[in-house]
Amino acid sequence: MTKHASIVRSFLLSTLACLLAAPLAEAAGYLGPASVLVSKDGKALYVANLDAKQIAVVDPAAGKVVKTVAVPAEPAGMALSPDGATLYVTCAAPKSTVAVVDIAGGKIAASISVGHTATGLAVSPDGKRAWVCNRFNNDVSVIDLEAKKEIARVPATREPHGAAVTPDGKTVFVINHLAIDRADGYDVAALITVIDAATNKPTSIRLPNGSSSLRGLCISPDGKYLYVTHLLSRYQMPTTQLERGWMNTNAMTIVDAAEKKIVNTVLLDNVDLGAANPWGVATTADGKSICVAQFGARELSIIDAQGMMDKLAALAAPKTEKKDSGLYASTTPADVPNDLSFLVGVRKRMPLPGVGPQGVAVFESTAYVTEYFSDALCAVDIAAKPANPAQPVRQIALGPKPELTKQRRGEILFNDATICFQRWQSCGSCHPDSRADALNWDLMNDGLGNPKNTKSMLLAHQTPPSMSEAARGGADEAVRSGIKHILFAVRPEEDAEAIDEYLKSLKPVPSPYLVDGKLSPAAERGKKIFFDEAVGCARCHPEPHYTDLKMHNVNSRGQYDRRSEFDTPALSECWRTAPYMHDGQYTTMKELFLKGKHGGKDVLDKLTPQRIDDLVEFVLSL
Numbered sequence: 001m002t003k004h005a006s007i008v009r010s011f012l013l014s015t016l017a018c019l020l021a022a023p024l025a026e027a028a029g030y031l032g033p034a035s036v037l038v039s040k041d042g043k044a045l046y047v048a049n050l051d052a053k054q055i056a057v058v059d060p061a062a063g064k065v066v067k068t069v070a071v072p073a074e075p076a077g078m079a080l081s082p083d084g085a086t087l088y089v090t091c092a093a094p095k096s097t098v099a100v101v102d103i104a105g106g107k108i109a110a111s112i113s114v115g116h117t118a119t120g121l122a123v124s125p126d127g128k129r130a131w132v133c134n135r136f137n138n139d140v141s142v143i144d145l146e147a148k149k150e151i152a153r154v155p156a157t158r159e160p161h162g163a164a165v166t167p168d169g170k171t172v173f174v175i176n177h178l179a180i181d182r183a184d185g186y187d188v189a190a191l192i193t194v195i196d197a198a199t200n201k202p203t204s205i206r207l208p209n210g211s212s213s214l215r216g217l218c219i220s221p222d223g224k225y226l227y228v229t230h231l232l233s234r235y236q237m238p239t240t241q242l243e244r245g246w247m248n249t250n251a252m253t254i255v256d257a258a259e260k261k262i263v264n265t266v267l268l269d270n271v272d273l274g275a276a277n278p279w280g281v282a283t284t285a286d287g288k289s290i291c292v293a294q295f296g297a298r299e300l301s302i303i304d305a306q307g308m309m310d311k312l313a314a315l316a317a318p319k320t321e322k323k324d325s326g327l328y329a330s331t332t333p334a335d336v337p338n339d340l341s342f343l344v345g346v347r348k349r350m351p352l353p354g355v356g357p358q359g360v361a362v363f364e365s366t367a368y369v370t371e372y373f374s375d376a377l378c379a380v381d382i383a384a385k386p387a388n389p390a391q392p393v394r395q396i397a398l399g400p401k402p403e404l405t406k407q408r409r410g411e412i413l414f415n416d417a418t419i420c421f422q423r424w425q426s427c428g429s430c431h432p433d434s435r436a437d438a439l440n441w442d443l444m445n446d447g448l449g450n451p452k453n454t455k456s457m458l459l460a461h462q463t464p465p466s467m468s469e470a471a472r473g474g475a476d477e478a479v480r481s482g483i484k485h486i487l488f489a490v491r492p493e494e495d496a497e498a499i500d501e502y503l504k505s506l507k508p509v510p511s512p513y514l515v516d517g518k519l520s521p522a523a524e525r526g527k528k529i530f531f532d533e534a535v536g537c538a539r540c541h542p543e544p545h546y547t548d549l550k551m552h553n554v555n556s557r558g559q560y561d562r563r564s565e566f567d568t569p570a571l572s573e574c575w576r577t578a579p580y581m582h583d584g585q586y587t588t589m590k591e592l593f594l595k596g597k598h599g600g601k602d603v604l605d606k607l608t609p610q611r612i613d614d615l616v617e618f619v620l621s622l
Contacts (some may be wrong), residue, residue, distance in 0.1 A: 005382060006602075013227065019125075021378075022497055024162075025423075026461070027054070027481060029050045029399070029400075030051040030052070030375065030408065031049040031050075031051055031054075031056075031375040031398050031399050031401075031402075032049055032052065032372055032373075032375070033047045033048065033049050033050070033051040033053030033056070033358075033359070033368055033370035033371065033372060033375065033376070033377060033398055034048050034049070034050040034075070034076070034358050034359055035047070035048045035075075035077065035078055035280065035358070035359035035370060036359045036361045036368050036369070036370050036371060036377065037078050037079075037080055037083055037087070038050070038307075038359050038361045038362070038363040039080075039406070040080075040084040040364040042059055042364065043059070043060070043061070044058065044059065044103075044608065045057070045058040045059075045361070045368055045377065046058075046059050046078060046080075046087055046379060046612050047073035047484060048074060048077070048078050048089065048397060049068075049263050049398065050074045050076065050372075051074075052479070053070065053071055053073060053074055054068045054069060054070050054071060054075070054299045055068065055071060055075060055087065055089060055092075055101065056068050056102075056398055057068040057069070057106070058377060058396060058397070058398070060250050060366075060368070060379065061079075062359070062397045063239075063379075063394070064396070065398055065399070067106050069101055069106055069107065069108070070091075071089055071094065071099050071108070071598060072089065072091050072094055072097065072099070072111075073091035073093040073097070074093075075089045075090065075091060075092075075099075075116060075507065076090050076117070076119040076120070077089070077090040077118070077119050077120040077133070077162070077587045078090075078121075079130065079468045080123070080124070081123060081127050081145075082125060082126065082127045082333075083127065084103070085102070085104065086100060086101065086102065086103065086109075087101040087103055087104055087519065088100060088121060088123060088130060088145075089101060089609065090114070090118035090119060090120070090121050090132055091118065091132075092117045092118050092119060092135075093117070094116050094117070094509075094512075094514075095113065095116070095210070095485060096113075096114045096115060096117060096118035096132075096134070097111045097112060097113055097114065097118070098111070098112040098114055098121065098130070098132060098603070099111055100112065100148065100471065102312065102414065106482055108317050110148050112143055112148050112149060112150065113136040113150065114132045114134055114141040114143070114150060114154075115132075115134025115136075115139065115141055116134055116135065116136040116137045116278070116512040116613060117133055117134065117135040117136045117390050117415075117509070117516045118132050118133065118134045118135070118141070119135045119160070119161055120132075120160075120161060120162030120163050120175075120239070121132045121133065121163055122164050122165040122172060123145070123165070124165055124169045124197065125165070125167060125168070125169045126169060126170070127145060128144070128145055128146055129142065129143065129144065129145060129197070130142075130143040130145055130303040131143070131154075131163045131165065131172045132163070133160035133162060133163055133174060133306040134153075134154040134160065134163060135144055135159050135160060135161060135177070136509065136575075136576065137153075137158055137160065137512050138152060138155065138156050138157065138158055138159065138160065139153045139155050140153065140154045140155075140156055140160055140163065140172075140193070141153060142154060142200060147454055150192075151594045153201050154193075154195050154200050154202050156174050156176055156193045156201060157176045157180055157190075157191045157193060157204065158175055158177065158178050158179065158190070158191075158438075159176060159177035159178055159576075160174045160175070160177070160193065161175050161176065161177040161214055161215065162174070162175045162214075162215070162216060162217050163175075163217075164217050164218055164219045165197070165211070165219075165283075165414045166219055166223045166257055167219070167221070167222075167223040168223060168294070169196050169197055169516040170195070170196070170198065171194060171195070171196065171197060171260075172195040172197055173192055173193075173194055173195075173217060173226050173255070173257075174192065174193040174194075174195065175190075175192055175193075175214040175215075175216075175217050175228055175230075176191050176192065176214060177190065177213065177214050177215075177432070178213070178214075178437065178438045179191075179211070179212060179439075180438070180440050180578065180579075180587055181438075181579070181580055181585060182580045182585050182586075182587055183438060183439055183440040183453050183583065183584025183585070184440060184451070184558065184583045184584055186209075186236075188210065188212075188439055188440075189205050189206055189207045189208060189209050189210065189211040189212075189237070189302065189440070190207055190211050190212055190214050190230065190469075191204040191205065191207065192204060192205040192207065192214075192226075192228065192255065194260055194527055195319070196601055200355075203260070204251055204257060205212075205260060205262065207228075207230065207253055207262070208232060208253070208262075208265050208337055210231075210232050210233040210235055210236075210544075211230050211231070211232055211233075211251070211265075212230065212231050212233055212437045212438065212439060212551065213231045213236065213254070213277070213429070213432045213437060214228060214229070214230040214235075215229050215230065215277075215278065215280070215295075215312060215364050216229040216278070216279050216280045216281040216293075216360075217229070217281065218227070218281050218282050218283060219255075219282055219288045220287045220305070221256075221283060221286065221498075222258055222287055223257055224256070224262070225254055225255065225256065225257055226252075226254070226255040226256070226257050227252055227255075227283070227290060228252065228253045228255065228256060228281075229252050229268075229278035229279060229280075229281050229292055230251055230252075230253065230278070231248055231249070231250060231277070231429060231437075232249045232250070232251040232265065232267070232276075232337060233247070233248050233249075233429075233430075233437070233439055234246060234247055234248065234249065235439040235440060235441055235451075237442070238442045238448055238449075239441060239442060239443050239444060239486065239567040240444065240551060241487050241488070242274075242420070242421050242422060242424045242425070243272075244271060244272075244340060244424070244483075245269055245340060245424060246272065246422065246424075247266070247425060247486075248273045248274075248424055248425040248429045249267050249269055249274075249340075249386045249518060250267065250268045250269055250274060250277065250278050250294070250297075251266065251267050251268060251278070251337070251422075252266055252278065252281065252290075252292060252303075253265040253266075254266070254308075254309075254312075255430065255462070263312065264312050264333055264336045264337070265336065265337040265344060266336060266337075266343055267337065267338075267339065267340055267343070268292060268294065268338075268343070268347075269302055269340050269387070269424070270340060270341070270344075270349075271340045271341055272422055273422055273423055274297065274417060274420070274422055274423040274424030274425065275292075275294045275297050275299065275349070275419030275423070276294060276295070276296030276297045276420070276424060276425050276429060276533065277292070277294060277295040277296030277297070277415070277417060277425075277428060277429060278292050278294055278295070278301075278427055279292075279293045279294070279295040279357070279358045279359070279360075280292070280293040280357075280358055280359040280360035280369075281360060282291075282360040282361055282362045282367070283362065284364075284365070284382070284539065285303065285362070285363075285364070287305055288304070288306060289302055289303065289304065289305060289382055290302070290305050290308075291303075291358065291360050291362055291367045291369075291382060292360070293357040293358055293360045293369050293370075294349075295356055295357055295358055295372075295415065296415060296416060296417030296418075296420075296423070296425070296428065296429070297417050297418065297423050298351065298352050298354070298355060298356075298357060298416075298418055298425040299325075299349050299350060299351055299352060299354055299357070299604075300349075300350040300357060300369055300378075300380055300382075301346055301347055301348070301349050302310070302347065302348050302349075302350060302351075302366060302367070302382045303346060303347045303523040304346040305342065305366065307345070307346030308343065308347075309347050310338070311342065311346065312333065314329055315331070315332060315335075315336070316334045318331050323374040326498055327583070328405065329341055329342075329429065330397070336387070339423070340600060341442075342366050350367060350380055350382075350393065350406065351393075352371065352378050352380070352393065353371075353374075353376075353378065353393060353395050354371025354373070354374030354376045354378060354395060354414075355373040355374050355412055355416065356371055356372030356373040356374065356412070356415065357369045357371055357372075357378070358370050358371075358372045362382070362463070365381060365382055365400055366379050366380065366381060366382065367380045367382050368380075369570070369573065370394075371618055373408075373412050373566070374395075374402070375397070375398050375399050375400075375401070375402050376395050376396060376397050376398055377395070377396040377398060378393060378394070378395050378396070379393070379394040379395075379396060380392075380393050380394075382395075397597050398595050406497070406498050406501045407498070407500075407501045407505050408502075408558060409498040410497075410498035410499040410500065410501045410502030410503070411502045412496055413427075413495055413499050413502075414427045414428055414431075414434065414492050414502055414503075415427070415428040417429075419483075419489055419491060419495070420487040420489055421487065421488035425486075425487070425532065426487075427482060427486075427487070427499070430454050430467070430486075431454065431456070432455050434456070434457040434458065434502075434503065434506055435456040435457065435458065435576065435577070436453070436454040436577055437454045438452070438453075438454070438578065438579060438584070439454055439584075440452060440453050440454075440583060441530055442583050443467070443471075443485075443486075443501060444485060444563075445467060445471035445472065445481065445485070445535060446468075446471045446584065447562060448467045448468065449560055450560045450561055450562060451560065451583070452468045452469075452581060452582050452583065453468075453581070453582060453584035454580065455467075455468070455569070455577075456573065456576075456577050457475075457503050457506060458506050458570075458572060458573055459477035459506070459545055459570050459572055460478070461474065461475040461476065461500065461503055461504045462504075462594065463545050463547050463549060463570045464543060465548060465549075465567060466478040467567070468566045468567055468582035469563060469566065469567070469582075470525055470551060470567050475476060475500070475503060476496075476500055479496050479499050479500055479503070483495070483496060500609060508572045508573045509573060509576070511573070511575050511620060511621045512575065512622065513575060513617060513620045513621040514621055519526065519621055520617060520621070522614045522617040522618075523614070523617040523618040523621040524613075525611075525614040525617075525618075526613075526614035526615040526616065526617045526618025526619070526621075527571070527618045529607070529611055529614060529615045529618070530615060530618050530619070534603070535603055535607075535615075536599065536600070536603065537553045537597065537599060537615075539552055540554075540568050541571055545571075545572060546569055546570055546571035546572065546622060547568045547569060547570045547571070549568070550567075551565040551566060551567055551568070552568055553565045553566075554566070554598060554599075555597070556581050556582065556583070556596070556598075558583045558585070560583075561583075562583075566582045567582075571619060571622045572622055573622070574589070574620065574622060575620040575622070576620070580592045581595075581596065581598075588596060589616045589619055589620055590612065590613070590616045591611055593615065593616065594612065
């Protein structure tokens with residue numbers, strides 16, 4: 001065969017392979033069940049299939065899907081009207097809507113415009129109001145459901161992710177996904193936004209130091225307590241081991257709903273077995289049991305609420321009234337967030353057959369759990385005893401068994417703690433949604449005692465080197481190092497290759513600073529400043545990814561650093577990656593310019609306040 005013929009043959013074979021692969025990827029047709037609700041009579045389940053952009057109506061008795069309703073974008077949140085006749089669905093997009101679904105008719109009856117990437121929502125007990133989390137606008141839409149329109153916006157702190165309203169309708173609790181603090185400080189924590197339903201006035205509750213990745217919340221049926229799931233990261237520890245929750249622990253915080261203050265934070269982990277990535281949380285109708293889906297650990301935790309509260313009350317009692325049970329390590333309430341044995345005796349862990357348990361809903365003694373990567377729903381008898389794999393757990397298929405592409409398998413592995421030593425964490429623990437957790441970590445790849453801010457995985461493979469000090473030549477090397485030195489695991493090469501493919505597939509989310517997908521007038525002015533040679537931003541941050549892939553000394557060396565040059569980060573999606581610089585010392589882009597003098601004091605001092613604002617607007621629009 002001639003060289004020319006060989007080249008042609010190779011081209012034809014590769015083309016054929018692409019043509020064959022494309023239909024397979026499309027045929028996979030993933031559903032991605034993310035959340036679930038139960039009808040009042042328990043005869044119907046409503047499942048939000050994120051990837052398929054649809055709501056599936058499931059008959060739990062028959063164990064099958066009886067109807068689907070297509071929605072215009074990813075159904076990131078659901079809530080039922082008090083009478084159960086209407087389903088409200090947040091359809092997440094840069095211009096999100098709330099789809100008002102007529103359940104009997106099985107179709108969308110109306111649509112309400114809200115903000116950027118609408119996620120969780122809550123409906124008032126009288127059915128007249130709804131509160132919708134606009135994740136990337138950092139605010140909450142207040143909806144008049146009778147008029148079917150937005151009537152107010154309430155500021156949240158950072159990436160509001162879910163909402164719940166008290167039974168009396170007076171208070172709305174909103175969880176914020178990430179912290180907005182300097183990462184080089186000694187207290188970094190996400191907040192709960194508390195909205196007065198009558199005045200729309202917000203206040204906040206600060207979670208314990210290290211609280212991040214808030215995913216789920218629910219209010220006890222009697223309205224006394226709010227339960228919030230999140231990570232409790234030990235980010236101030238060097239990342240030398242995982243035993244006993246050395247890096248990440250997985251938690252649930254209990255809030256006194258009336259007093260609006262934290263009761264305590266309990267760990268869902270055991271001493272030698274993590275409960276990675278807690279997500280959805282729900283209670284039984286009587287409030288006696290609390291169910292928590294553990295996304296990374298492939299489990300459901302079932303907590304005896306009264307038993308847990310009795311333990312907490314015993315610790316808070318006067319010393320003369322305490323009894324030494326010897327069953328757990330805590331001796332004061334302050335010990336509980338560090339006590340891996342606290343829930344022993346009042347919690348059971350149920351292994352689930354599917355992958356990626358996320359949403360939870362409970363009817364009578366059955367918990368329904370969505371299994372995101374398995375395109376299935378799991379029905380769990382929470383009254384069964386004792387907890388072991390043989391307990392009655394029924395899986396309901398929502399569609400054909402998914403055929404995993406390499407990319408999808410990589411997404412599973414990235415979020416799966418079962419490949420980690422003792423299941424303490426997944427890659428997604430420090431990189432939620434494959435982005436960053438807003439914390440500084442002291443990784444061992446550049447020595448001990450010099451913590452660095454977590455970087456987003458977006459464009460990681462396209463913009464080498466990796467790590468702020470370029471300790472890894474590229475993301476391929478970093479992925480393999482992470483498996484070995486962060487998950488403390490030994491995995492086959494194909495696992496790392498699959499994670500590579502997943503990370504390469506990540507696409508930036510359009511910035512909330514864009515107007516109809518385009519730069520605002522201020523950002524257009526800022527663009528000219530950015531590319532002005534006299535200002536010089538584009539010298540280190542050239543298009544298309546706004547990085548020159550080089551190390552530079554920009555006078556950012558901190559007290560713990562051993563060098564002055566750091567990798568130039570890409571600027572795509574920098575609107576969601578605060579705090580800024582390698583040590584996370586600046587919480588806003590404007591602060592980076594004004595206080596950090598990033599770009600040079602001589603240059604920045606010549607820019608007027610208006611020009612600084614325009615420059616910030618452009619950078620945050622990328």
